[in-house]
Structure formats: C-alpha cells, structure tokens
Amino acid sequence: MSVAATAQPITMKAGKLSVPNTPIVPFIEGDGTGPDIWRASQLVFDAVVKKAYGGERQIAWKEVLAGEKAFKQTGEWLPEATLEAFRTYLVGIKGPLTTPVGGGIRSLNVALRQVLDLYTCLRPVQYFTGVPTPVKQPELTDMVIFRENTEDIYAGIEFEAGSADCDKFKQLFAEAFPERWKKVRFPNSVGLGLKPVSAEGTKRLVKAAVHYAIDNDRESVTLVHKGNIMKFTEGAFRDWGYQLAAEEFGAQLLDGGPWHVIKKGTHGAQRDIVIKDVIADAMLQQILTRPADYDVVATLNLNGDYLSDALAACVGGIGIAPGGNINYDTGHAIFEATHGTAPKYADQDKVNPGSVILSGEMMLRHLGWTEAADLIIKGLNGAIGAKTVTYDFERLMDGAKLVKCSEFGEAIIKHMA
Ligand SMILES: NC(=O)C1=CN([C@@H]2O[C@H](COP(=O)(O)OP(=O)(O)OC[C@H]3O[C@@H](n4cnc5c(N)ncnc54)[C@H](OP(=O)(O)O)[C@@H]3O)[C@@H](O)[C@H]2O)C=CC1
Ligand SMILES: O=C(O)CCC(=O)C(=O)O
C-alpha cells in the first residue's frame, strides 16, 4: 500500500502523543542552504526508519511552504495553510528561514513559535568524539538549554525612531512616567522596544526544564538571567524560577538560599537536583572555563539565542547543533537547527546537514521511535569517526576526507548499518 493511503495524523490523547505507524509529518524545506540540507536529511530519516522498523513504520512527509518559496508561489511569506498543517499534524520539522536585518518582514521562525505557542526552545549541546573544536576538553560540555520561546524582546513590540507610532508612544510614556522618561538619553531620535516577561511564561518554561532534569537524571538546573540590571524582567525570571521549583517540586533552600535543592526521592528525583542561577555574562565565560558545572539550563529568549550559538561552537560548531520548539501541554512541536540559512553557501551542496539530521533525531525520540533515533547517532558517530566530513569539520581536522552535504548524509546511512 502507498504511504499516502495509510497516512494518519499524530494526535494527543490523555496528555500523551499518539503516533500512528505512518504519521503525517509536515516539513518546511527552508531558505538559502535549506533545500540542500533538507534533501540530505530526508534521505537519512527515511533510511533509519526503514532499517529500524522494516517497513512497518514510515513517515508520510507533507511539504508546507514558508519563506522565499512560499512568497514566490503564493505571495505570502507564511501562508495560513502552513500554520493549519502544523496545528493539525502536531509535530513537524523545518529548515532555516531568512530574516532581514533592520526593516522588512519580522522573523517567520519566531512567528511560528509564537502563533503555535511553542514555548520551549530545547537545544541539547553535547560533544561527538572526533569533532574538531576550539576548546581543550569539549567532552566536559553536556548541557541542555531550555530557552523561553514566546516572550522577551522577541515579542516584536518595537517603535521605529521617527515614526508616528513612536511619537505617540513617547508622548504617552512621558506623560505617565515623567521621571523615568527623563532617563532616555536622546529622546528625539530614540527607537523603543518592550520586553515582556511574565510569571506564567517563566514558570511553564522552568517547569519543563525541571521535569526534564528529573526524567533524565540530571544534576542541576541553572536559571540564566541578567537580573542585576533588568530587575523586573530578568530578575523576576530568576525569582519566579525558584518559586516554581519550591511550589511545584518541593525544592528547599540550599545553605540559606537563593539556590534550592529538590531532594532525591521526591517528585521522582533519582538524586538531589540543585536549582541555581547565574548572571548571563558570567555564564558566557563559565561555559568556556567550567562547563562541567552546568547541566540543564533555563533562560530567557535573547540569552538563550546567544548561549546556543556559543555553546554550539564549544562542541564543534553550528553544523551539528539541533533543536526543537515544543509546547509540552498541547503536543505541538517543530524541530529545527540552531543555525540560519548560511546564504553564501546556498545551492552548493556544501554545508553540514548534521544540525537538521540531529533535529530529526530529536523528533524521532519525541515520537518514541528511539530505535530509529539511535541509528542516527550511530551513523553520525561512524561518519565522523571515519573522517568523512563536510567543509566545516574538514578545515580543522587532520587527514579528513572532504565530502558534500549530500555525501555526508550518505555516509551517515552507510555507517548506521
Ligand atoms: N531558526 C532559523 O531559521 C534561523 C534563521 N536565521 C537566519 O539566517 C540568516 C543568516 O544568518 P547568519 O547570522 O548568517 O547565521 P547562519 O547560522 O546562517 O550562518 C553563520 C555561519 O555559520 C556557519 N554555518 C551555518 N550553518 C552551517 C551549516 N549547516 N554547516 C556548516 N556551517 C554552518 C557558517 O560559517 P562559516 O562562514 O565559518 O563557514 C555560516 O557562515 C539570517 O536571515 C537569520 O535571520 C538565523 C538563525 C536561526
Ligand atoms: O529567526 C531568525 O531569523 C533568527 C532566529 C535565531 O537566531 C534562533 O532561533 O536561534
């Protein structure tokens, strides 16, 4: 029977995903290097599923449009049909989409996260043996980032300097808060942005991070913030994070606080789990100097963005940095790489498809298809071990064989056998 004839949507039943043997999975190819990467990745996904389940399970891929391809074909950057597909089929995957700097459209990537309320951006960072890196002991880095994905300055509430809206907002602000308005250094030419951070938004994110730490037997959750400066947004994130840990998981003050501990044996914890916090700039130096001190990380949207690229570099770069945007309550999820469109390499079959392939690995694990996910890890380790790698690794690796994007996908398939 054809894939289409047996294809069914993934559904949510009693708070858990119900995954048919032939789930319909929407995908966005992406802009720039997206099409090259997607071609290589899809071959890997189909091969691992076939090898793991011998035809009993397969993915019914459903292409949906976004970005430049969507604009060319429909006149819209993010058609309603695409949003509807992700709403209906729950779990999907995407390539990177371009966002212009300054003017132009706002980020389609951020829009997908906001419209579908995918409040967690989950970005695991681990070292694969043999990958060239700029740090001395990359194996010490083993962190899982929970980046808040719907709030912070990414909400996109901005007022362009000199615009009528900006003038109106300035006037309202100056009238309501004259003392605070005096702090604006150059009021005539200023552009303004709002940074919404809420207790609800913080607590659902931190709750997901703590659940992850419990379920995966991790030793700590670190709240990363710039709360010394932004007291009522980033500082509140820290306070709400500790509050959540105490209220929902019975965390107790550690040595008088502010750190907390969830005691072994309570709320499913298999060991004492420390809930701690660190200021964001210190975190960015400590991931280089003391990476082993950090495990699960919960942070705000902008910090999480910076931190994920920096941590990716520590373990070998953005070419193998996966992620997933997840709403743990509704089951909606879209998996995607941490990197962008790398436009200078578009259509050269050159870049590393590893980040999207590992995002697919996360997706398969999320669906409970662990055997297929494990095969991706096996194949990737094999390809790296054999030093058949794309340009990003090859330029830093002695004796490596340079392969194309598509060939790296083929090498993964070969090594999963
Ligand atoms: N979620 C998404 O869809 C995201 C989209 N973007 C968007 O992507 C566009 C480009 O962003 P930019 O800031 O240049 O960042 P990119 O991540 O696209 O690229 C920056 C550099 O990272 C390296 N790189 C990226 N992808 C790969 C890969 N697959 N394999 C190997 N190396 C890779 C390249 O380094 P080198 O030059 O050293 O070879 C590249 O020049 C922007 O419009 C941005 O908004 C950005 C991030 C996420
Ligand atoms: O949406 C974009 O263009 C950038 C997003 C980004 O950098 C990220 O999610 O890490």
Ligand SMILES: [Mg+2]
């Ligand atoms: Mg980013």
